[in-house]
Amino acid sequence: MNIIDQGIGPLFMDPDPDKARAFFRTKKRKMKNKVMELKDAIKEFVHDGDYLGMGGFGANRTPVAACHEIVRQGRKKMGFAGHTATHDMEILSAGEVYDRLDVAYVVGLEARGLSPCSRKYVESGKVEVTEWTNYSLTARLKAAAMGVPFVPIRNIMGTDTFKYSASKIIECPYTGKKLAAMPALYPDVSVIHVHEADIYGNSRFKGIAVSDLDLANASKRLIITTEKLITHDEIARDPSSTRIPFHLVDAVCEVPFGAYPGTMPYEYFSDEDHLKEWMSVEKDSEKFKEFLDKNLYTCADHEEYIARNGGSAKMRELRVKEMLIYKEK
């Protein structure tokens, strides 16, 4: 293959589909009960050094509870796919969980501004960084989902984003055009937060899918956190609504409000005050330590975190906001 040009960024994960096949060959096919506590799921399936993917997008349907638990258990030296990673990355940065970072969008919280903690950590030199774009990371997951070592796309070329990526420019065998080959990304483990799942892992969610279907297919291990468990009969009644099938899933954890303080579509809107508080306390390392102690390290679980930040009254308030009920007269 003539390689016209290639980026100088490190490629953190092997795109070899035969190695991935050898792994997927060993993955369990049985429809068995996979319900467990989140802390047990993180203990069993998320290891130091693993490459981590996170579902959702920009503090929307993001598995926040899982991020807290990963930090609480002190995971280190992980790789991380920064695919519009916002509050999830802020939490993982606070724990200095990762040291390899594929970047599409990081260190910011979109219209909310930038996270001092995430910035400081990425600027520290402790993190190896490879540059991508939102769509190129989606394409890398698509390649993995397809079981091929790359798919071609037509952006990224001509830029420093390409130069600091680990992609390669090839020539199209049909048209002679230049194409950017996106290497398959098979995360070791990912977490996706959904509205409903049965005990086997058959999962449903509402609203935008972002790149979660390809992420689910591409990931070697997959933890589902769900707002609630539903019966398998309900899944079987309407299999058209299943978005993630059970055989991709390793653990199912019921975590109500598991995306708080982010948004869960049709359930609760983001807690903007609390997100502002995060970004504000990050500026002062003393305050930030106190804040993390209160909200993360000394919380037994996500329920306690929520209880310390308004509890069910706050959740009802965020539901009114999400559903725009406050606009009704």
Next chain:
Amino acid sequence: MNIIDQGIGPLFMDPDPDKARAFFRTKKRKMKNKVMELKDAIKEFVHDGDYLGMGGFGANRTPVAACHEIVRQGRKKMGFAGHTATHDMEILSAGEVYDRLDVAYVVGLEARGLSPCSRKYVESGKVEVTEWTNYSLTARLKAAAMGVPFVPIRNIMGTDTFKYSASKIIECPYTGKKLAAMPALYPDVSVIHVHEADIYGNSRFKGIAVSDLDLANASKRLIITTEKLITHDEIARDPSSTRIPFHLVDAVCEVPFGAYPGTMPYEYFSDEDHLKEWMSVEKDSEKFKEFLDKNLYTCADHEEYIARNGGSAKMRELRVKEMLIYKEK
């Protein structure tokens, strides 16, 4: 690009994404009323010589009414994507509508046997044939949907299916492995049958998607036939259920029982007696002519076709079969 090997089959459609972009740039973005009679939609959007794609799979959610209308209007010299084309192909073969055929699965009706008419036509030498597989045609539509000239897959290599395809074997720039590059397929026009659509073309269906989402994205023009029209308010109430968005759609035609005599999931099962009758009369050209006159050429529309084959009583019977109500005690 080093091309390791290439098939000798003709490539009927240009995979150049910039040409496709130039077309899609001109496609209308406005959310306007696109409801029209099926015969007008076929007249306006399906032309002699066009390359045709059909939604569904193997007489399931297949746009049969549209196939009849295409034959009734005497379209000729079309290209056709034979992607588990069964009864749709049987109808199009009866009209000798196409003369270029991309084959994944053709001339048969799966467990029902082979169609004498389709076979005779494909064996006649009047049809140029290029070989593919079900997944390789899906991958070709995916490449077009992605706006790239090809995607790589890992099957087809080493076989005559490859030799008589129009694909090329390339070397992976990451792994050195051989990959089969599937050239993008942008059909000129496709028809997809759905359960529900609004007047703008926002469409829903239940059951398996087959390759219809990529087909919808890849097609330059798209006709939706729908069991029923629904309000746009209903689409807006639950946008998570929209499978095909309006901007891909050129025409919306309400055609109840539009997949008959095939299956429409959750609505009606296939009319196996009628499908057997098709395959049986095809053996005798006189009888077949009479049969087609009765069931196709002299029918004003799909409603008349159904009226001549059992009408609403038959439709109720097929619903009982589809829903397995006859098994209840």
Next chain:
Amino acid sequence: MTQYNTMELMISVASRELDNESSVGVGTGAPCAAAMLAQKLSAPDLLIMFEAGGISPQLPEMPISVGDSRTFYKAAMAGSMADTMEACSRGFVDYTFLGGAQIDKYGNLNSTVIGDHKKPKVRFPGSGGANDFASFCWKMMVITPQNSKRFVEKLDFLTTPGWLDGGNSRAESGLPVGAGPYKIITDMAIMDFEPDSKRMRVISIHPGKTFEDVQENCGFELLKAPVIENTIPPSDEELRLLREEIDPTGVIIGR
């Protein structure tokens, strides 16, 4: 022992090859019957996937099409062709059952044409999903009646890959490493493939048949396994399930 026909025999034998807690990509007909029988008897946790998108259905009856409503009845998911085929490509599917108009000594299959491709004597459906399944699934099996017209020295058209030209040729072709033909189940015998040459060899002979019968009904020279077993005929339970629950109207088992 209950009387049985060759279709019942083939389906029963095929079903026993499916390990419990494994996954299988199936089509209509005998393959689907074999998978259903396995699920009911020896492999209750078999994951069945259909190429058009049906994943893990509770099959209420034999499907007519690999995309009909039965293929996703009470399923885990009614997905897409990409969902199934991508899972196969990723190495998630252990078995598949295929058939064809012709098969050669390396397990390659023809379901495309007899005669010249440009103006064929007989046009068959083509690959459908067969080439895909045979390329991706770890262990490809064939269920087919055996005769010299079907078991040929040279295929008219190689639609679906077996071991290609034998030896190392499949590995060199670019197809995924480690997948390939596993067992061939006919109305006379069970065959596998000699590990080095990848040539078809008889490993078990059905009741009432001899190796000579099998060889006579084969257009190429068959190898013999070091030990050739006697195939265990269908059990009463297998036959009961096939006749009463799986195919009561005899669409496949033709009773």
Next chain:
Amino acid sequence: MTQYNTMELMISVASRELDNESSVGVGTGAPCAAAMLAQKLSAPDLLIMFEAGGISPQLPEMPISVGDSRTFYKAAMAGSMADTMEACSRGFVDYTFLGGAQIDKYGNLNSTVIGDHKKPKVRFPGSGGANDFASFCWKMMVITPQNSKRFVEKLDFLTTPGWLDGGNSRAESGLPVGAGPYKIITDMAIMDFEPDSKRMRVISIHPGKTFEDVQENCGFELLKAPVIENTIPPSDEELRLLREEIDPTGVIIGR
């Protein structure tokens, strides 16, 4: 005439660039406000797409995230990132609005780092969907306040493609043919790009500013269009819509 601030001016000017019955890929902030204003005033049939999958929503208020629930409120479809990005890649999206920490004379943008990539002085978010939108959408526009720190001779990092090195360089890069930067809208002027050199040139100057003001607040030499227009200030209706309907709490227009 009503008083207005520079953000209101930029959004109003930007909104007028959007043709009716066209499509636009937008982010949060000023781009979204401009698209909403256009929909309410000059382009009622504008198709708005968000990169995370929201297609044609009836935006009830300004989204905080390009993936929050507002981006698919009463939408035609709550799709996926692939749905939006593939549509862009297929040539279906006419416009996009972007921003950045730095911009150069060819409309290239930096939103990645200031300083060295390995150990940056300042780390910004990176491309997000900006490189994607700028590569695929036919006409890329930028809304940004203007000063010499932002409008620079040389970017610290070229995150998102403008006309790259000018001339024919973008066409040669492999990016889709015919797409590229279209207009740059600042608090002082509107710029486009000279057709051959692809260098930024001033085509309209906002009320109260001169070409010299614009040049002084730009780190590279600006070209002049043959005719330089005077920008029409925000109309009362534009301001009313912005203040009362689009951003009543002043998140973007900062009142």
